[in-house]
Amino acid sequence: MTQVRKGAGLFFKLPKTITLALKHGVMQYVQQLIFLALSATAVWLFAGKVKEIRRNILLGKKEALNDQPGKRWRNLLLLAFGQKKMFRNPLVAVLHFVVYAGFIIINIEVLEIVLDGLLGTHRLFAAPLGMLYTWLINAFEWLAVGVVIACAVFLVRRNILKLKRFINKDLNGWPRSDANYILLTEIALMSLFLTMNAADQALQSRGSEHYTATGGFYFSGLLSPLFAGFSDTSLVALERTCWWLHITGIYAFLNYLPYSKHLHIILAFPNAYFARLEPAGRMKNMPEVQKEVLYAMQPETAPADAVPPAHFGAKDVFELSWKSLMDAYSCTECGRCTAACPANITGKKLSPRKIMMATRDRMEDIGRNIKANGSFTADSKTLLHDYITVEELRACTTCNACVTECPVSISPLEIILELRRSLIMEESNAPQEWNSTFSNIENNFAPWKFSPDERDAWNR
């Protein structure tokens, strides 16, 4: 350091202050460049993964789901922004809301952090906002504390209280770790944010250059006495380290999302918008079968060039609606569906959550296949059988409990019913009892073997 200064002074005879400013400026530019590179990489990587997921979702069948925009915006506001269904369990809903509000609102602070990083400023918004800034950061700090507490409670619920839906075998392996990583990361990010503010407060109180006065932050103000023994240099180092780790952590988290169940923080919104609006009891019509039956019953209506349908129901994700595929990516594996499923409660293999996880797994496998081969190359696997078994599908009572419970507007039932259609109509794969039921309906117009002449016997 001294050598450089000496040298500079020797050759260019620059005053010491200018040399320092120059050096500081160079350092600053380097930092800004690193930040720019980091941000660009994070966004570029994320955008690439978003494209992949979008492509995977669009592997599904086309279906127009943009009628009645008024109702759809209402769903978006109530179900996604307002988390209406979470409030079926108010205590958990409040905790979750804190984490969610923390996430959304603290993003305003992230905006400042990003701008500071790019422009080489420090707390860019402090001066123009004045008192409001102090108030805002205080609010963020309280939210951050709330997030830490809520995440800690969630960790306890998952790992110590071991709630049934969290220890269920659906989550064995990666999914269980995924949930814990997310909670730990959120705690780490919030702690970094608070430590950074505390160090900043300490530096402000020492009148340190660059650390412009922002007014007191209540919570980090409580922490700052912890740093009383730190030198200015180590405080600056601490503040800078927290700043960098915090923003790097956020970028890392952003890029973790597409691989994680946590993707719901983004997809919950479109998933609520595109949710089905008709009564839950209504099953999707198959116009192609309707036509086939009409042509069979009234042959005069059949056009000469009528082409029979290529497939019935869904054997693989390609035959499911794109909405079902977005459902799978929106699933956060909370297991409310499975906890309400009558089949699962009574020990059957069916778990609606697992149906969603299996659908996403299948799409991810297909995504890898496309990446490796340029386009999808048949891999002798299908969603039906290889990812979801017949026994699971057969256990469903179509009671709609899973659909009703889901906070992010997912319908596991739609996938189950589409796969059942394929099983029956393409594979004629039905239990013997159902085959008898079908033949009774066809021949006696009732699911039981009674003569149609007896239908009004009760009335005699």
Add this chain to the structure above:
Amino acid sequence: MARSMAELAMRGETPEILFWVGCSGSFDQRAQKITKAFATILDKVGIDYAILGKEEACTGDPARRAGNEFLFQMMAHQNIQVLNGYGIKKIVTACPHCFNILKNEYPELGGNYEVIHHTVLLQQLIDEGKIRLNESGSFKGKKIVYHDSCYLGRANDVYEAPRKVLEALDSELVEMKRCRSKGLCCGAGGAQMFKEDEPGDKRINIERTDEALTTGASVIASACPFCNTMITDGVKNREKESEVGVLDIAEMVAMSMV
């Protein structure tokens, strides 16, 4: 005696409302009692109604939900031709599965009717004073628990009408923990009625019956013939049939009418 559409059509008459009986209500011995009870109420109130009789056929619900869309479409086609042929405008049914399919799934196949469930009609008739209930009816002060049918509740948001009818009976209505939109299925929906449960620890109807029994109610009220069968079986399995009755809301109203 309920008149049939064919009879009325011959005389050039059209009834106000069609009573869609459903397969369970037509053939199942237990459910026939529900059908008779509901027909008695309609007769007493003097509602202008008719049944399709032998011309009625399965709506296709179990076939469709099992995955057999062809069979469903055949049944729907046949039923819609009959219903439209008679110019039916309004349908009441005591089966939530028929209710759901007629109301939600027949319209896009060309069958457009106003469809109501019998509990909703009963509530309307009570509200309008057309059904008058005994001051000291058989359910007065009795503890009754109502089991929500999935196809009435979650599928179509009908939660209150059946409860209001039960309250009109002056009974003490109690709830299970899993009620209304959180109600647990009886285990019959989605064509499960027609096959054995998949392997598991417990039958769904037993799980639900146990929950109903813990309320200490002397009557488990249902509004669906399938639920009625499933819970009746559950009560028998737990050997409680002498203490706890399983009754359809229509039966309870019929028993309490002046």
